[in-house]
Amino acid sequence: MGPAAAKRLPGRPRSDAVRAAVLEAAGRLLEEAGFARLTMEGIAARAGVGKATLYRWWPSKGAVAMEAFLAAVSPRLAFPRTDSAVADITTQMLRLAAAYRSLPGRLVCECIALGQADPEVRQAFLDGYMTPRREAAKEVLRRGVAAGEIRADVELDIMVDALYGPLFHRMLLGHLPLDDTFVRDVAGLVFAGLAPGRADAAERP
Amino acid sequence: MGPAAAKRLPGRPRSDAVRAAVLEAAGRLLEEAGFARLTMEGIAARAGVGKATLYRWWPSKGAVAMEAFLAAVSPRLAFPRTDSAVADITTQMLRLAAAYRSLPGRLVCECIALGQADPEVRQAFLDGYMTPRREAAKEVLRRGVAAGEIRADVELDIMVDALYGPLFHRMLLGHLPLDDTFVRDVAGLVFAGLAPGRADAAERP
């Protein structure tokens, strides 16, 4: 069997138009009312689709919402690229904070909230949203390490969490504003800790 | 007005037994099934209380859940106190991570998730849980600043977010384990950045 084995199942094939209509409808409703007011019936009605069709392809409204979210946001992944990885990350963090200050931030927050109750939704969010963005950031950081801007003895995942964790924290808790000063201070602080020649202080405080 | 102003309303006074029974019931149900499966009817039934009584004193199930959560966790606020503020914070972060690895962590996550949909719940969580803990941490950090362990030119709130944000991030996303190594590395990294004499590098990377 070649690469096209098991090509055709019997019966009418799944309609892509339906998939698109559902994600489109769910996306709009999510923007309009948030996840709490999202209903499977509402999605079905807006998409002009039977409820059974919804449940045929998505196990829960969380799954629809997550897929709609991912379909809406996936293409954007731009990092700037200058000589300084530190500057590139900082710039991107500022852009991210700017974006998260309005609707996309609310959606990301709701996705994370959603994942607390449903492990599959959480995984889908990680795979479809967080992981690619983390990988992109790690790539930049790797450049910084190679260029000697950043210490080589800290795991990249820890750098990413240290840099971005505080942003998500403020966004999710809302205890203090997610403004540029905050972003710059966090970046400054962490990159100071990541500067080469500080390993002694860093490892055993 | 004296201290006893508006003291006695006519009619039967509110029963504290009811309040206690409700919070107890809600707490247990929260532990057993999580917020998603918590219902007002379930709380009422478990507490042996009329639904109307619930709605008389709490506006929503989020409010009951938050109050039950706060009643269950509030008393614990211990920080160690040694000569080193850096060590004290690090030790407390390790304890926190240990606690958050099981049920309390799940509850905190659900509270944060809950707050995404309901500003009042978010505020109650901040006031009743996060703010006191942040203040305690800031007090320790202030000691460190006074002792010259920690730079004086970074806002305490930013330190707190930089230290604890990554922990919450891992807990909420679950992309990587919240283990002691991670906690130590984050603390080391941030405290390295907070070490005095690095202001130049930190502020403008």
Add this chain to the structure above:
Amino acid sequence: MGPAAAKRLPGRPRSDAVRAAVLEAAGRLLEEAGFARLTMEGIAARAGVGKATLYRWWPSKGAVAMEAFLAAVSPRLAFPRTDSAVADITTQMLRLAAAYRSLPGRLVCECIALGQADPEVRQAFLDGYMTPRREAAKEVLRRGVAAGEIRADVELDIMVDALYGPLFHRMLLGHLPLDDTFVRDVAGLVFAGLAPGRADAAERP
């Protein structure tokens, strides 16, 4: 304790207005569209009632329909009363046939059809509709027996089935019209068989 013991159950008492509204709505819908197009949702909507309330008090739409039918038709039970029981029964059979030629007949047919699938509905129809009418007919027949018009050696229930069975048969099957000639012929035939002094011929033909 007197006969009114266990008088008050706790909780809000059942609303009779609801019961009345439901039966009224079900009755109208039954007239308009027949049982096949009757739906619980339709009844609830028309009655301005929640579906849960419907299911709280009636186990199925058959039960609602039957109760609505009985509420609508129950009060009518008139038999004429002359010197001749045979004439009285015949007159009543003619009236019944006349009534059954239009809507009430269709409703009775649907009730009987309904009972084929649901024993409780069948029993409710028997108790609420058929049995009282059969008893009334048997009372008249008893008068006829006492007056010597009718043989005493045949069970009253058999007389009733012999007289009315053919009417229901034509109504349910619709193979031939339920007209006055038919009714008169059946009555004539059966009452001829019921005339005293024919016991020999009747019992062993």
Add this chain to the structure above:
Amino acid sequence: MGPAAAKRLPGRPRSDAVRAAVLEAAGRLLEEAGFARLTMEGIAARAGVGKATLYRWWPSKGAVAMEAFLAAVSPRLAFPRTDSAVADITTQMLRLAAAYRSLPGRLVCECIALGQADPEVRQAFLDGYMTPRREAAKEVLRRGVAAGEIRADVELDIMVDALYGPLFHRMLLGHLPLDDTFVRDVAGLVFAGLAPGRADAAERP
């Protein structure tokens, strides 16, 4: 045009195996669960047939059920034949009652119930089941009339309804048992009314 005109339509011819499988499946399901739980999807699945095929050849599930019923019961039409038409009819009524006391009776009842909501089903039942059996009974009664056993001035259809109507009545209503005593009493009663020389009493009671 010869006898083979319009013989071959283009395309694949209708499969008789499909028809048989459908009626077989519908018959079994009808026996197992009754008409109320019969579904087109169930028939299709059990018969290994596409739903579209079902709808191509039968307009409704009532139609399938009726055809399945007729296919299952049609061949039996035996009346005994002795010198006495009255005895023959009575014997056959006893056999019929015996048969109707179990599954065939339930099926006939469901067919009649089914016909209340669907005129085409009713007509199919009359044409395929009732009318042939009535004609057979009328033939026997005609013999009785010719032999002088039975009055000649009563329509045969009325005799049939008077004899069989009460049986169906008891079967459909279930108010009293359909036992041999009942059958014999009804037959005796009606045949007494049908005995020659009683025209006076019968026609004007």
Add this chain to the structure above:
DNA sequence: GGCTAAGCGAGACGGTACGTCCCGTCTTAGG
């Protein structure tokens, strides 16, 4: 001690959304 007023349990009520089942139609590929 009786009165007034609220708290309280119970649970009925009008609703909304759930997730399932089946309807009758359609779109595939294959015979």
Add this chain to the structure above:
DNA sequence: CCTAAGACGGGACGTACCGTCTCGCTTAGCC
């Protein structure tokens, strides 16, 4: 053109909770 498979829009099902509303009964302070 028939067929099996099965996706599709639609609609009703029966259930679970929502938040509100009556009930009868406490449980208090005040006259």
